[in-house]
Amino acid sequence: RTAVLWEGLPEPVQVVWHRAPLKVEEVSLDAGGGDAEQQMRASVGSRSYRIDVRQAPLLRLFIAHDEANARWVMLQLFHHLAIDLATVEVIQQEIQAHVLGQAGQLPRPRPFRNLVVQSRLGVPREDHETFCKKMLSDVDEPTAPFGLADVHGDGSGVTEAHRPVDAELARRLRARARALGVSVASVCHLARAQVLARVSGREDVVFGTVLLGRMQGGEGADRTLGLAINTLPMRLGVGEGSVEESVRQAHTLLAQLLHHEHAPLALAQRCSAVAAPAPLFAGLLNYRHSAAAGQASKSGLEAWPGVRILGAEGRTNYPLTLSVDDLGEAFDLTAQVQAPIDPARVCNHMHQ
Numbered sequence: 001r002t003a004v005l006w007e008g009l010p011e012p013v014q015v016v017w018h019r020a021p022l023k024v025e026e027v028s029l030d031a032g033g034g035d036a037e038q039q040m041r042a043s044v045g046s047r048s049y050r051i052d053v054r055q056a057p058l059l060r061l062f063i064a065h066d067e068a069n070a071r072w073v074m075l076q077l078f079h080h081l082a083i084d085l086a087t088v089e090v091i092q093q094e095i096q097a098h099v100l101g102q103a104g105q106l107p108r109p110r111p112f113r114n115l116v117v118q119s120r121l122g123v124p125r126e127d128h129e130t131f132c133k134k135m136l137s138d139v140d141e142p143t144a145p146f147g148l149a150d151v152h153g154d155g156s157g158v159t160e161a162h163r164p165v166d167a168e169l170a171r172r173l174r175a176r177a178r179a180l181g182v183s184v185a186s187v188c189h190l191a192r193a194q195v196l197a198r199v200s201g202r203e204d205v206v207f208g209t210v211l212l213g214r215m216q217g218g219e220g221a222d223r224t225l226g227l228a229i230n231t232l233p234m235r236l237g238v239g240e241g242s243v244e245e246s247v248r249q250a251h252t253l254l255a256q257l258l259h260h261e262h263a264p265l266a267l268a269q270r271c272s273a274v275a276a277p278a279p280l281f282a283g284l285l286n287y288r289h290s291a292a293a294g295q296a297s298k299s300g301l302e303a304w305p306g307v308r309i310l311g312a313e314g315r316t317n318y319p320l321t322l323s324v325d326d327l328g329e330a331f332d333l334t335a336q337v338q339a340p341i342d343p344a345r346v347c348n349h350m351h352q
Contacts, residue, residue: 001016001017001018001019001020001056001057002014002015002016002017002020002056002057002058002081002082002226003015003017003020003053003054003055003056003058004053004054004058004081004082005054014116015056016056016112017056020056020057022057022059022061023060023061024061024062024063025044025060025061025062025063026062026063026064027040027043027044027062027063027064028064029064029065029066029067031067031068036064036066036068036069036073037073037310037311039064040062040064040073040075041075044060044062044075044077045075045077046077046155046313046314046315047155047156047315049077051077051078051079053079053081057082058078058079058081058082058083059076059077059078059079059082059083060076060077060078061074061075061076061077062074062075062076062077063075073310080227080229080314080316081227082226082227083226083227084213084226084227084228084229085229085288086212086214086222086228087224087225087226087227087228090223090224090225091225094106096303096304099303099304100303107220107223109225110220110221110223110224111224112224112225112226114220114221114224115214115221115224115226115228118221118262119213119228119262120262122262123259123260123262123263125267127260128260128263128264128267128268129267129271131256131260131263132233132260132263132267132268132271132272133271135233135235135253135271136206136233136235136268136271136272136273136280137271137272137273138273139204139206139235139272139273139274139280140272140273140274140275141202141274142206142274142278142279142280142281142282143196143200143202143205143206143207143280143281143282143283144200144282145196145199145200145282145283145320146199146200146320146337146341148282148283148319148320148337148338148341149278149279149282149319150282150319150338151279151282151317151318151319152317153317153318153319153338154315154317155315155316155317157338157339158315158319158336158337158338158339159336159337159339159342159343160313160334160335160336160343161334161335161342161343161344161346161347162332162333162334162347163332163333163344163347163348163351164330164331164332164333165330165331165332165333165351166351167330169351170329170330170331171329173187173331174329180244180247180248182247182248182250182251183251183254184326185254185287185324185326186247186248186250186251186254187247187250188285188287188324189209189234189236189250189254189285189287190236190243190246190247190250191350192207192285192322192350193205193207193234193236193237193238193250194238195346195349195350196283197238197239198349199349203237203238203239203240204235204236204237204238205235205236205237205238206233206234206235206272206280206281207233207234207281207283207284207285208231208232208233208234208265208281208283208284208285208318209231209232209233209234209254209257209284209285209286209287210229210230210231210284210285210286210287210288211229211230211231211232211257211258211261212228212229212261213227213228213229213230213261213262214228215258215261230261230262230263230265231265231284232257232260232261232263232265232268233265233268233269233272233280233281234250234253234254234257234285235253236249236250236253268280282318282319282320283318283319283320283321283322284316284318284320284321284322285321285322285323285324286321286322286323286324287323287324287326288323288324288325288326289326290325290326290327290332291326291327291328315336316336319337319338320335320336320337320338320341320346321335321336321337322334322335322336322346322347322350323335323336324350333347333350333351334347335347335350
């Protein structure tokens with residue numbers, strides 16, 4: 001039920017409406033126009049349709065009758081200002097419970113305002129500022145991979161590629177992380193820094209890392225509907241010290257970032273010496289645990305005979321995003337990058 005308002009206000013605010021009915025709009029398809037899914041994406045997909053964030057809910061549903069295949073196709077759009085992956089999973093589980101007649105077994109909803117209060121009051125703003133200044137105060141140039149520095153894009157012109165991590169490499173990666181007493185995410189962050197150093201011509205790099213935002217949220221935060229993710233800068237140097245020293249440094253910094261997971265990104269950027277409007281960084285790393293999410297999606301669909309997922313995609317304003325999907329044992333790499341850079345090249349660099 002959230003909208004975001006800023007016009008005539010001292011700062012943007014999240015407004016929760018008492019009532020925000022979800023509209024389902026029907027789209028007419030061209031019987032001779034080819035694949036129904038492609039037609040839907042072209043007419044109301046994320047690259048052609050913009051959600052007005054002043055109108056709740058920040059969720060849109062479009063349906064169309066696919067005569068050629070005697071079926072209905074639905075496209076769902078949602079905005080990351082209000083919804084993250086954890087929220088999508090909870091919604092899916094709740095719908096499944098209703099479909100199976102188990103709605104009475106659902107836990108009582110946890111108000112999003114609890115998470116808002118925790119994020120705004122949990123760690124003093126002064127502590128966020130002290131931490132960010134210590135990390136960033138002498139950074140005076142953006143890290144621009146491949147020279148890409150426009151962070152105000154709308155996702156158009158971005159292409160995507162995927163690559164699984166070789167099974168033997170995945171096994172070795174987990175074994176080395178265990179031996180060093182660090183997380184696999186820490187190793188991946190260091191690897192990301194190594195790649196960025198090569199493609200930006202710098203030995204001291206800054207990139208954005210996506211944080212879950214629910215670690216400090218208290219009991220029930222994992223089932224709170226609403227946005228919790230946050231992006232914060234990660235600064236790592238390469239070429240100095242051993243790989244072991246570097247990965248321990250990455251591990252320590254990640255632990256510190258988790259303590260500051262609700263720090264405003266704007267505050268962090270102001271703590272650097274990069275002059276506005278230049279960005280502090282133009283590349284993202286999203287390390288995400290996807291095994292549980294994939295299992296939840298699979299079990300949810302078992303309650304929906306005749307329904308299947310045709311595809312999904314997400315986009316950000318950043319010109320280069322690399323996602324590492326931790327599947328429990330295996331790993332997948334996904335690169336989204338602004339043309340003309342080849343996303344497969346980005347995946348291959350990370351794999352190397």
